Amino acid sequence: MSVKLTSELLQLQDLDNQISLMERQINNLRSLPKESEELLSMRSRYGEAAAKAQNLNAAIAKNSQNEAALTKKVSQLHNKIYGGQIGSSKELQALQLELEDCRNRLSVLQEQILEDMEEAEQLAPLLPKLQIELENAERSSRRDANKIQRDIAKLEGNIKDLREERSRQLQLLDQPKLYAYNNLYVSKNKRAVAEVKDKRCGECMAQLTETKINELYKNKLIFCDVCGRILALRRAAPEQ
C-alpha cells in the first residue's frame, strides 16, 4: 500500500488539470455571443423592410388625401372659370394660373402615389419571406443557446464529480507533499509533478540517480534537481 502513494500526486494533478480545462471550456462557452451574426443581420433586414413598407403606406395614405383635396379644388376652379360669372379678365387670369398650378401639383402627386404603390407592391411579397427567414434564424439561435446551456451544465456536473474525487485524493496525501504540490502547481504552470520515465524526469528529461529512484520507491517526497518538480512514479491505484 505505502509504495504506491507517490502516484496519488500525479492523479491529483491530472484531476486539477481536467478541472481547470473544463472551467476554461465553460468560460469560453459563456463568452460566446448570445445571438448569431446571422440573426442580427436578419433582424435588421426585416426591420428595415417593415419600416420601409410602413413609411410607404403612410405616404400613400397622406398623398391620397391631398390628391382628393386637390382634385376637388381643380373641379371648383374649373367651374368658376367656365361658369360665366367672372367679370374682370384680371380675375380670370389669376384663376387660370391657380388652376394650372393645382393641375401641376396634382400630376406630381399622382406620379408620387403611383411610384410609392409600385414600390409597396414589390415589397409586399418580400416581407413575409423575410419574416419566415427571421423566425428560422431565431429558432436556430435558440437551439444553439440551449445546446450551449446543456454543454455548460454537463461540464459543471463533470467538475462536481472531479472535485469530489479530488477531495478523496487529498485524504491520501500527507501535508508536506500537499504543501509542495500547491506551491509548485502555481509556479510551474500546472505541472508541479513530473512522472518518472526510464529513470528520467518526465518534464525536463534529467537523468535521475539510483538513490533518488530508491527513495521514490520508499514513497519519499523527492524533487528533480534540474527543474525542481516533485518526482512521481505512476503506479496502479491502491486497492479500494
Ligand SMILES: [Zn+2]
Ligand atoms: Zn525535471
